[in-house]
Amino acid sequence: MDLLVEFFNTLKSTVVDVLPILSIILLFQLLVIRRPIAHVKQVGFGFLYVLIGLALFLLGLEKALFPLGKMMAEQLTAPEFINPNALAEDAINWTHYTWVYIFAAAIGFSTAIAEPSLIAVALKAEEVSGGGIKANSLRIAVAIGVAIGIAIGSYRIVVGHPIHYYIISGYIVVVIQTFFCPKMIVPLAYDSGGVTTSTVTVPLVAALGLGLASTIPGRSPLIDGFGLIAFASLFPIIAVMAYAQITHLRTKTN
């Protein structure tokens, strides 16, 4: 019974989130386009399914994955786990954090695979490219990008480098790749940066960043805890362009 109440609460907040979008669409459809919506029944049901689906999805994440993932992030970053023999005055040794980097990469990869907005864009890309781009390959490329990004981002928090050096170097890589990779993929690659960081990835990754920043002396959770998301939205761009370049080179040599 509790579950049902929770479900309706989640559904209510999802509806509230969607209300602005829905009113903008209806307003423009009725006042500007002034045409009945084609297949209105189907579209209506589609919206309903999206709302129910999103509410179920969020509720399930809250129940199962988030508490566990956040707890693991805390345990993995706890000083007792990292190096039980360390003294308080010991300097931070970034090599002690190997499990943290592996966890960061693994959780980044797996949450990106389950990210609904990435699924949406990948489906559309497969449809538009006439099957030339496979939805699943694109998702895997993006997920690899997120994995590398979050692992490097965690390393940055551990060593305490300023964030902009990393992001700006990433931009330089993107610029170079843009000139060499097939033109068809460029817009999609740029898009894939923004789609990876929504419902599933952000809460877990933020928990990891906060856990790291609050257990390492000299890091501020408020300043260093932020910034992992930026890594998660930059590296997929590089990964998707690299994927396109590799496929391109392979077809050329064949």
Add this chain to the structure above:
Amino acid sequence: MNQQFIIFFKALWGSCKDLLPIIFVIAFFQFAVLQQPMPNVGDIFIGLLLVVLGLTFFIYGLEMGLFPIGESMAKAFARKDSISWLLTFAFCLGFGTTVAEPSLIAVAREAATVAASGGIIAATEIAQNEYANGLRYTVAFAVGLAIVIGVLRIIRGWPIQYLILGGYALVVIMTTFAPNWIIGIAYDSGGVTTSTITVPLVTALGVGLASSIKGRNPMIDGFGLIAFASLTPMIFVMAYGMVLS
């Protein structure tokens, strides 16, 4: 009915496969690395079931509702041949979906705490709320503008790379001038603006526009709207920080 059932179960199976990596990662770290028993197994099982069901419904509804409405509106605007209405719609869509975005509200609140503890603003609730709201509206305006620029690009057929790379250059230049405390928040604000419902809608809008305007290729011109939406907030949030200090 029977066929619908088969489609539904296929989708359900697909969602299960999407979740397998997360389950595997969590199980591995819980048992092999942290070496702890799984707490509340029952809750976790129910939660996973809900996630699978939710993902299935979402994808089902995506193809039935969100994609078609985005594309049909794009086509209707293209037929109407009124750029100003299209751009107004683009701005409203970007602004409206961002201003109420829960993750943005959370980040803005967090950012206000950072600013208060850093002595940038007064540590009162009013000052913090004002700061958080200012940040939210700045980001929402930036996203609205981004969709407008992105739609204009599709109509005119401008190549995307010059615009995006120009934006990057602007980000880099502003980073050197913006106050340090805003940079992390500014970089993150690009990622949090694009929600699960906005992304499919905006993608469908772009692809629909590109396929109904002559001479545009939906693959080259249709994608890219989201890229703008995650770039402009960085620029505007840094500008916001510069104005405040």
